Amino acid sequence: MSVLQQVWGRLQMLVAQGKVLGIGKGKVQVRVLDEEVLDNVRHAMPYGFSHHPTGGEAYMMFPAGDRTHGIALVVGDKRYQMDLQGGEVAIHxxxxxxxxxxxxxxxxIKASTxxxxxxxxxxxxxxxxxSGNLVVMGHAQAVGFFGPAGSAASxxxxxAVVGDFTVNGKDVGDGxxxxxGGATTEGVI
Incomplete structure (x- = not known):
């Protein structure tokens, strides 16, 4: 085999596309041409983004055409691709x-639960x-609590108030x- 044939062979082995068979921590198992299974392909991910696909495709690079040291640059799954308009971005x-x-x-933002x-x-x-209910587990404070166009809130x-209830600093609760007319009454009249 000539040097030119060897170089051409290595060039053909630099890049590959394959079907994802399994994912591990930082590794991906991929089936490429001629049913070749690569078990130890490093899975490169951008900083701040992690994903664990359940299948899909891997687009790989093999430095110097060496299939034993592959790097999966992109792992995607067309089955779950979102339909986006130009310039839009999604995490899904x-x-x-x-x-x-x-x-x-x-x-x-859409979440199922x-x-x-x-x-x-x-x-x-x-x-x-x-659009749904609001439940406040701690304290709540309203500043500027007004209705439409500055009218009184309704x-x-x-x-239903449980516990102390004050309006402008005055107790208006049950107690x-x-x-x-000189007489003092307790509770709600």
Missing amino acids: DADGNHVHLKAGGEIE LVRVDAPKVEATGDVLI LAGGA HRHHV
Whole structure:
């Protein structure tokens, strides 16, 4: 075999595409041409992103054409690809959960069961619309609690208060007292 044939053979072995058979910590098992199974291909992932696909395709590079030291540069699965418009970006999984940065400045987050934010403080600088129920497990404080166009706030359906209840610093709960005509009464009149 001539030197030129050897170089050509190595060049042909530099890049490959294959079917993912299994994933391990930092490694991927791939079937490439002629049913060749490569067990020890390093799985390169960008900083801050990790994934564990359940199948799909691997696009690999083999430095110097050596099949024993492959690197899977991209591992993808077309079965779960999202349909995106130009310029959009998404992080997603096989179950349909996703964070979708949409064209026009909208961000959509979809989770099948729960979105958990573990932070000492969460801020929203704009309006917040809650279509479901709001349950506050700790204390709640409302500053600037007004209705539409500055009108008085209203609680449709009423309110059930357990514990102390004050308005403008005055106790208006069950134990408050009224002074009417020199007599003092307790509780709600």
